[in-house]
Amino acid sequence: MSTAALTPTSYLVLGLVAGMGPVTPYEMKQFVSTSIGCFWSFPHSQLYAEPDRLAAAGYVEVEQEEAGRRRKRYSITDPGREALRGWLADPVSQVEEIRSMATLKLFFGALARAEDIAALAKTQAEACREQLDAFRTIDETIGGQPGFEFPRATLQLGMKVEQAELEFWEGIVAHPPGS
Amino acid sequence: MSTAALTPTSYLVLGLVAGMGPVTPYEMKQFVSTSIGCFWSFPHSQLYAEPDRLAAAGYVEVEQEEAGRRRKRYSITDPGREALRGWLADPVSQVEEIRSMATLKLFFGALARAEDIAALAKTQAEACREQLDAFRTIDETIGGQPGFEFPRATLQLGMKVEQAELEFWEGIVAHPPGS
């Protein structure tokens, strides 16, 4: 039971275990791919490594199947529930950085050829449109299903941000900087 | 001269060296803190480690002062310029994920107390407002200075995204999900 600080990934997994009940890494993987994965993706190997780290810290319990695939199934413990509660009760006072390659390239636009920047902006605008469509599809699929209000809210955020970025890149296409 | 793939940080440093001419890590640090740092921050130790990695790959040259602080000063080479050009000419077809702790907490909102989510939303809205103000101040400082059109454009993106996030969190404050 170490006291090592938990990472965002830790809380993500802890939240999944808390919300999904006794669960295997693969079940989490399935769920992630159609939900959180939209705004916080990671390789499935994390879903095998992190639960064991959480178990070592006493935040989850593991039970392994005796036969067949010998799956490991994780459940949250009281300390885990408490840690999750504490994390959720601590509001985030920082805003996240954009940190995108596209923005980085735009920043160095003066070193690029004008047509490269134009292509960048067009490609990004198109990517934003596709992402926006994908979000809308998911949003319609979820619909008004009870119990999904919060995931749905994050989707709304994704759409708002994507819309803003789309407008920005369209603006760059229409009026390239330094011209 | 290795062929290891360059990371985003590599290109960031390469772009700085290309744009600033023969430059020391500290000078890059100074510049970053008032520009790229807004949307892509990192510890200064990277500005000491990465140039040496780039030098090993032949993308930059290093010259060390003989006396005093024995600073290392880096300049871009022809292969480096070519690598940077190639990178800039390759449009980015993916959009970046949100990947923020605040969004993660909102996603798991059903496991939190209602007042925690309210506090989260209020705190985030306030943080967005402050960030927006900071961006506006920088924007006014840069003003219409020639040669800063591209960095300024990235600032515009930051403001658009921040504005969208602000509206979103204000919406959560006004109408909490699942109520």
Add this chain to the structure above:
DNA sequence: GGGTACATGTAATCAGTTACATGATTTA
């Protein structure tokens, strides 16, 4: 001339990614 802030770097650690590898189940 001593303290303080600025400037410059190194070392150790580690989370996250990449790549690999194998077992179980389905389907044709």
Add this chain to the structure above:
DNA sequence: TAAATCATGTAACTGATTACATGTACCC
């Protein structure tokens, strides 16, 4: 029953962060 694919993991690597450590210049 062969092959494909689904499911489940492990091992190695490494970029990024954290923490440490020291040197230099300036100011009172």
